[in-house]
Amino acid sequence: xxxxxxxxxxxxxxxxxxxxxxxxxxxxxxxxxxxxxxxxxxxxxxxxxxxxxxxxxxxxxxxxxxxxxxxxxxxxxxxxxxxxxxxxxxxxxxxxxxxxxxxxxxxxxxxxxx
Amino acid sequence: xxxxxxxxxxxxxxxxxxxxxxxxxxxxxxxxxxxxxxxxxxxxxxxxxxxxxxxxxxxxxxxxxxxxxxxxxxxxxxxxxxxxxxxxxxxxxxxxxxxxxxxxxxxxxxx
Numbered sequence: 001x002x003x004x005x006x007x008x009x010x011x012x013x014x015x016x017x018x019x020x021x022x023x024x025x026x027x028x029x030x031x032x033x034x035x036x037x038x039x040x041x042x043x044x045x046x047x048x049x050x051x052x053x054x055x056x057x058x059x060x061x062x063x064x065x066x067x068x069x070x071x072x073x074x075x076x077x078x079x080x081x082x083x084x085x086x087x088x089x090x091x092x093x094x095x096x097x098x099x100x101x102x103x104x105x106x107x108x109x110x111x112x113x114x
Numbered sequence: 115x116x117x118x119x120x121x122x123x124x125x126x127x128x129x130x131x132x133x134x135x136x137x138x139x140x141x142x143x144x145x146x147x148x149x150x151x152x153x154x155x156x157x158x159x160x161x162x163x164x165x166x167x168x169x170x171x172x173x174x175x176x177x178x179x180x181x182x183x184x185x186x187x188x189x190x191x192x193x194x195x196x197x198x199x200x201x202x203x204x205x206x207x208x209x210x211x212x213x214x215x216x217x218x219x220x221x222x223x224x225x
Contacts, residue, residue, distance in 0.1 A: 105157025
């Protein structure tokens with residue numbers, strides 16, 4: 001069976017500090033990978049998606065970047081966090097060459113920037 | 115503009131009662147519509163998927179409907195349980211990597 005792991009679960013960071021959130025998927029190969037951000041009372045916002053190693057598409061200009069160094073590893077980073085980066089970050093994966101399939105989400109990472 | 119709007123924003127019901135959550139969308143093109151359940155502090159989990167030709171689909175006590183003409187969907191929960199307390203998110207996929215999420219309905223089931 002497939003599993004998705006995301007960490008850390010929670011973190012509190014000062015403004016201007018770097019960020020690294022990591023996500024790994026097990027039990028499948030060549031998944032589509034996604035990073036979403038969820039703000040309170042709003043729908044999930046797609047930040048980045050990847051269809052393969054080293055292939056990253058950005059949906060929203062921001063202070064964040066993503067990398068996919070391995071087939072089943074997806075990393076969300078920032079060099080200098082802003083207050084507005086606070087939120088609930090979700091990693092997800094889906095099967096196949098298209099995105100008509102189900103999204104499988106990780107447990108999420110709660111980021112608070114102070 | 116592609117949008118998914120859900121109502122109500124929040125809902126409180128007594129255990130054992132039924133409820134219906136609404137989803138209106140203005141998304142084109144349309145590939146499918148899913149309802150996800152998100153427990154507090156967790157990632158969403160898919161409940162049902164509806165394609166253009168499907169009107170009704172059930173998953174246990176959850177029944178989803180889709181009216182592709184009016185671009186409306188509903189999620190009906192029968193005989194609610196305390197564990198149904200969660201956010202329910204309507205998600206419309208356009209067939210590419212554009213997946214439009216509603217803001218969700220927060221359901222509270224009280225004993």
